[in-house]
Amino acid sequence: MTTFDKREQAFEAQLAHDEELHFRAIARRNKWFALWAAEKLGKTGADAEAYASALVHKEVAEGAEQALAGVRADFEKAGAPVSEHQIQRKLDELLVAATADIKRS
Secondary structure: OOHHHHHHHHHHHHHHHHHHHHHHHHHHHHHHHHHHHHHHOOOOHHHHHHHHHHHHHHHHHHOHHHHHHHHHHHHHHHOOOOOHHHHHHHHHHHHHHHHHHHHHO
């Protein structure tokens, strides 16, 4: 095996590792976001967990945009004053925190 082949394999392994890290961070961020949204909607305990679980399942089944549209609709229905900017900022903050959390573990 040549040095070039070894470098190629190392690069591919790093890419696979980075993609797995990103996937895990997105999944963790989505759960944390769902719990944050549940809190904003006044849900606590088992109700918050159930809401978060349903939201994560919706994201997997229907896609991220559909899940976010559902959260926006829930906020509007509940009269929760959460702007699009706040939602996006929270998603960004949670992704940074989730990535850091996964790298620590």
